[in-house]
Amino acid sequence: xxxxxxxxxxxxxxxxxxxxxxxxxxxxxxxxxxxxxxxxxxxxxxxxxxxxxxxxxxxxxxxxxxxxxxxxxxxxxxxxxxxxxxxxxxxxxxxxxxxxxxxxxxxxxxxxxxxxxxxxxxxxxxxxxxxxxxxxxxxxxxxxxxxxxxxxxxxxxxxxxxxxxxxxxxxxxxxxxxxxxxxxxxxxxxxxxxxxxxxxxxxxxxxxxxxxxxxxxxxxxxxxxxxxxxxxxxxxxxxxxxxxxxxxxxxxxxxxxxxxxxxxxxxxxxxxxxxxxxxxxxxxxxxxxxxxxxxxxxxxxxxxxxxxxxxxxxxxxxxxxxxxxxxxxxxxxxxxxxxxxxxxxxxxxxxxxxxxxxxxxxxxxxxxxxxxxx
Numbered sequence: 085x086x087x088x089x090x091x092x093x094x095x096x097x098x099x100x101x102x103x104x105x106x107x108x109x110x111x112x113x114x115x116x117x118x119x120x121x122x123x124x125x126x127x128x129x130x131x132x133x134x135x136x137x138x139x140x141x142x143x144x145x146x147x148x149x150x151x152x153x154x155x156x157x158x159x160x161x162x163x164x165x166x167x168x169x170x171x172x173x174x175x176x177x178x179x180x181x182x183x184x185x186x187x188x189x190x191x192x193x194x195x196x197x198x199x200x201x202x203x204x205x206x207x208x209x210x211x212x213x214x215x216x217x218x219x220x221x222x223x224x225x226x227x228x229x230x231x232x233x234x235x236x237x238x239x240x241x242x243x244x245x246x247x248x249x250x251x252x253x254x255x256x257x258x259x260x261x262x263x264x265x266x267x268x269x270x271x272x273x274x275x276x277x278x279x280x281x282x283x284x285x286x287x288x289x290x291x292x293x294x295x296x297x298x299x300x301x302x303x304x305x306x307x308x309x310x311x312x313x314x315x316x317x318x319x320x321x322x323x324x325x326x327x328x329x330x331x332x333x334x335x336x337x338x339x340x341x342x343x344x345x346x347x348x349x350x351x352x353x354x355x356x357x358x359x360x361x362x363x364x365x366x367x368x369x370x371x372x373x374x375x376x377x378x379x380x381x382x383x384x385x386x387x388x389x390x391x392x393x394x395x396x397x398x399x400x401x402x403x404x405x406x407x408x409x410x411x412x413x414x415x416x417x418x419x420x421x422x423x424x425x426x427x428x429x430x431x432x433x434x435x436x437x438x439x440x441x442x443x444x445x446x447x448x449x450x451x452x453x454x455x456x457x458x
Contacts, residue, residue, distance in 0.1 A: 191224035211337035212240035237276030344370020
């Protein structure tokens with residue numbers, strides 16, 4: 085069988101050159117594009133940094149130095165390895181990672197992803213283990229003008245807010261006095277630790293926490309056992325919401341009354357879960373479990389290594405990243421108009437060359453090669 089084809093090496097070369105030129109143009113016109121809620125993220129991160137700096141300056145009036153070995157960025161908000169209100173050992177790098185003010189941008193992102201809007205009611209349970217992260221979350225809530233009820237378990241793992249004279253309620257009291265937090269109210273706190281009663285602490289340590297709760301004007305949650313403390317939290321939350329569904333529940337840290345049990349803490353996903361499945365809970369207890377039963381979206385700031393990986397936040401950065409740095413704020417994107425334009429040019433070029441080749445073939449002006457195909 086005899087067939088004919090047009091030799092079009094010049095056409096192929098020309099199309100190749102056009103394609104390469106288009107590729108170069110597209111790659112060199114990529115730009116950084118602001119992510120959604122950029123302004124709110126920036127404002128929350130700035131507020132977080134200002135709050136941490138204020139606490140550092142406040143504390144430096146009475147403390148002569150910052151431990152620059154264990155707090156290399158000299159934030160002043162990293163605690164001690166051990167103290168009388170320390171519940172357990174915890175890795176220092178994770179605590180240092182959370183001093184990054186850009187965690188506030190992550191809090192904004194997760195709240196927006198949960199469809200939380202201005203004036204919405206949410207509940208927040210946080211421990212003293214991640215004071216900088218607590219401040220980042222509270223800053224996001226303040227910027228977004230969300231209406232939260234906040235319950236604090238005061239004790240802390242190592243490197244957190246575990247100075248008996250500088251607990252997280254003390255930090256909040258200082259920041260409220262400086263009008264860093266203007267709208268968020270803080271009324272309730274528990275000892276925290278084992279059984280939410282500080283069972284792993286000495287009597288002196290428990291007394292120090294109760295003193296901190298009282299001197300900061302908070303109401304102590306202490307009903308004698310963990311389940312009763314969980315129930316009391318839920319009563320407080322229900323009274324606050326007037327029985328209406330909350331828009332979200334936030335957990336920060338490993339507070340046992342919030343998680344229910346340590347096993348739950350290992351299984352509950354980090355980040356936002358809009359429809360938490362009850363089979364995620366090995367033990368059917370804890371504030372998060374009660375919220376999951378009500379289909380309340382849950383934002384969980386725990387298992388932070390995964391969160392940092394997912395949202396491109398650095399682990400233990402020295403120095404701390406600049407505010408506004410990272411994919412939470414901007415993303416490197418192709419210029420869609422240019423991509424469409426280049427694609428259109430290439431398609432039109434191909435169509436034009438096909439048309440010209442056909443015209444030549446019809447008029448007999450083309451160069452024909454014959455091959456015998458079997």
